[in-house]
Amino acid sequence: MxxxxxxxxxxxxxxxxxxxxxxxxxxxxxxxxxxxxxxxxxxxxxxxxxxxxxxxxxxxxxxxxxxxxxxxxxxxxxxxxxxxxxxxxxxxxxxxxxxxxxxxxxxxxxxxxxxxxxxxxxxxxxxxxxxxxPTQRSTANSNTTSTLNVLRDLSHILSFSLDYKAFTQHFILKLREHISFSRIGIFLESSAKQSLVKNKQSKHLTCIAALGLPSDLVDCFQLSRAVGIGRELSEYPRILHKESSTRSQFPHASSTTNKEFSILGCHLAIPITDREEIIGLAVLNGPVTGREYSEDELELLYLLMEELGLAIRNSRLHSELAQHGRLIENVMHSMSSGAIVFSENLEILYINDAAKRFLNISHQNPDRSVEFAELPSKLAMPVHRAVEKGELLEPFKITGSKPDDVYQVSIFPFTQKGELMLLPRPTMVLMEDFTKIEASKRTAQASSKTEIISLIAERFAHEIRNSLVPLSTHAQLIDKKINQPKFQASLKSAMLKETARIKRFSEQMLYLAQACNSGSTELQLREVILNAFERARIHLGNTQAKLEIADLPDNTSIDATPEALTHAFEEIFLNSMQSEPGEQIIQVQTRRSNEGILCIRIRDGGPGLPEDVIAKATEPFYTTRHTGVGLGLSVAHKVITEHNGYLHLNRRSQERDWDIEIELPSLLLAPTQ
Incomplete structure (x- = not known):
């Protein structure tokens, strides 16, 4: 060279x-x-x-x-x-x-x-x-200089191209100038091992470059790692002579080895390694003069084949990386989501067509690079913080060029697992089109609001109509029977009962619509329970129901809004009394945990709550009765929750023989006198 x-x-x-x-x-x-x-x-x-x-x-x-x-x-x-x-x-x-x-x-x-x-x-x-x-110095170094020149010349060829088949063919042509063989074949394993999908080690060795071998033989003949020359060198890497194959580690395979040497017209095989494993072998004949190769020539051949193996591995690794790069680019290009990759210098390394479309960036010229300054500030600012400061932002939404266009943006920094995060760092942005999803949400919300309004209007109208029926009936008879004491008593009873019903319904609606825990004060729990039970009896006119309270000290205090908490317990007692009209005993059992939590368990005289009712009982407007609007337990649940409490409905069993459990935070017990 x-x-x-x-x-x-x-x-x-x-x-x-x-x-x-x-x-x-x-x-x-x-x-x-x-x-x-x-x-x-x-x-x-x-x-x-x-x-x-x-x-x-x-x-x-x-x-x-x-x-x-x-x-x-x-x-x-x-x-x-x-x-x-x-x-x-x-x-x-x-x-x-x-x-x-x-x-x-x-x-x-x-x-x-x-x-x-x-x-x-x-x-x-x-x-x-x-x-x-001095002549002696020249003579001593002549062989070394020659070897170095050969290595230098052939090393340049191996770095000449990334096409390993092309530079292997060039390699054997150059090698023949230094070692005078007339026939050689380079057999390599399939490159499938280097593909995207890792396969097992290939057993077949295909001829990729040859000199002096017939073309039809090169096309149809392969070696194998399982038998013959391929097995000998795979198991024991060395320079294999045809004559030494009879003394191989596999005596039964010597005939196959000799046959392969004879077919190729060669008598020498040299492994091709990449310094980690054997990836192929070279089969060649002796010098054209008929002499034997010297030890120096054989050593040089072995080293040169190792250099060839390294060059082939590097070429295949380059191809694999190129395939990976093309695969990633194709995947990101075909994504319906927008994808943008930023370097640590905030340069846009890649942006697919979907991202350009979302951001209304002209993509008529696909080769034109997009600058960071072209991004809208609502996207550029979070990306800048993620790259420069390492902030891990939650996915957020931005609007597009049209007011109705909505895109969800997710930012993913490129970091190796377990490695220290260095700033600034490359980052990828994914943009998903949420326009249809947000439109569906708005439609669903509008539909849900319409359904709720329709349901409230229906229940409200039903309750008001039920209350107006007895009042309108009495109104029709008022001119004829106004002077009759019996009619007067009936009119008074109807007006009190129906106005109380309307008042209770309006209170339920107010408790659902606004916060219930304002104006908290210290209350005695026993007084709240007794007051709520009495109001429930009066509302239903049930004088036969009784209340039993167990394990509740008189000085048990809670911090609550008096009217709201009393109304919540009233709704619970009304529900219990309606489950079994007439004479029944409603049991209330309380206990206080070491953490200051009051647990209140309530059991009525009815059959208990079925499983399907428990799942829906606290939903607004759910009822199993022909009267009422189904807001009682919903209001009770909301009031208790807003007092930092908990309401749970239970299906009775031997272990848990109660219907409703309420937990409320209590104040410290007052000292007894």
Whole structure:
């Protein structure tokens, strides 16, 4: 391989000269001044120097002097975009070997460089020529220098391309220049192992590059890890000779190994590793002269195959990463949700079409990059806080270009699990279209409000109509029977009863509509329960019902609103009395926990609450009776809850023989006298 130094003020090679350096045999190093390559020039790393002079004669002279100061003997070619006699004279006067002006004869220049690269003796970094060194030193290092040159040349080929099949074919062509075989085949495992879906290790080894093997044999013949050469080298990596296969670790497989060697017309196999595992093998014949390979040649072959394996692994890893990148991009592109990826510098690394559409960013030119400044402030500000300050924001909603467009935004920072969070950090934003969902919510809310209003109106009308029936009946008879004492008593009773019903219904509606725990004061629980029970008896006109209170000290105090809590217990007692009209005993049992919680259990004389009723009993307007509107337990539940309490309905059992349990926070017991 030839190494050339190209000096030009601009960091690029003119198009007219690219043909000279397109061959993989040449490596071009581009520098803007000679001093940038001072150390490499002094060590003799270059075969020739090309100076592209576009400036003044003085600058050309300075460049040539700098080159000669670094290395005394090196081939120098001066190139100019136009012919200039003064530049030509300056070039030759200051040590240049050739001068060309464009149009430059590229083939002639290439041939001159190839022929002249060995004309000048190479110097070490002290300026001493290698041919002046002692003969013994040269002889001792000749083999090492040759090996290093081979490794250097072949290493350049392995980094020449990311297409591992192409550079493997180029590799064996270059290898033949140093080791004179006439037939070789490179067999590799399938690249499916490197695909997105990880498969088990491939057992088949396919020929990806060959020299001297018939094309039809290459197309149809494979090796396997399970038998023959593939098994021998997979189990015991080494250089395998055809003659040594009879002494292998698998005597029963020697016939298969010999058969494979015979089919390929080869007698030597070398494993190809990536320094972790065997990914393939090389099968080749001996030198064309008929001699045996030396130990140095075999060692060099083994090392070169290892380098080839590393290059193939890197090529496949690059392909896998590229596939992953394309997959992620395709997935994000096909998402109906908007996706935006931000770098730690708030640069937009990726934005899909859905996000552009949501944000009303023109996407007529798909290649145009979107700037952070184009984002609306309602999105840019939370993203800035997440990237710069590491704030973990809850999903939030923003509106789009139209007032009815609603999008939910979720921000996800890129952090490795278990790693310390470093700021700023890359972040991804997902935008979901909630326009239809929000519209459905609004429709559902409107429908729900309409249903509630209709239900309230229906119940209200039903209750008022029931109350008006006896009043209107008495109104029709008032002219005829107003003077009768019996009618007067009936009218008075109807007016009191129905106005009480309307009053109770209006109170229930007020308790549901507004807070019930304002104006709290210290109350004696026994007085609240007794007062509520008496009001319930009066409302129903039930003088036969009795109340039994157990385990409730007289000085048990609670902090509550008197009227609201009394009304709640009244509703509970009304519900208990209506379950079993007539004579019955309603039992109330209380206990106080160490945490200051009062537990009040109530049991009536009825059959108890069925399971289906328990599930709906506290819902507004739910009732199992023909009278009433179904607000009693709903109001009681709301009042007790707003007093930081708890109301629970229970289906009776042997372990829990009660209907309703109420928990309320109590005050400290007052000291007894």
């Amino acid at each position: 030839s190494h050339f130094l190209f000096i030009r003020n601009e960091p690029s090679i003119p198009n007219s000269l690219r043909e000279v350096f397109t061959s993989p045999e040449n490596r071009i190093i581009l520098r803007q001044t000679a001093l940038e390559a001072k150390s490499s020039l002094a060590r003799g790393a270059f075969d020739a120097v090309l100076v592209y002079a576009e400036a003044s004669e003085l600058e050309l002279k300075r460049t040539l002097c700098e080159i000669r100061d670094c290395v005394a003997e090196i081939y120098i070619v001066v190139l100019t975009p136009d012919y200039d006699l003064s530049l030509e004279n300056a070039a030759f006067e200051n040590g240049a070997d050739l001068y060309f002006a464009e149009p430059i004869p590229t083939k002639t220049l290439h041939r001159l460089l190839v022929n002249q690269q060995n004309n000048y003796p190479q110097s070490d970094f002290n300026g001493q020529e290698w041919h002046n060194r």
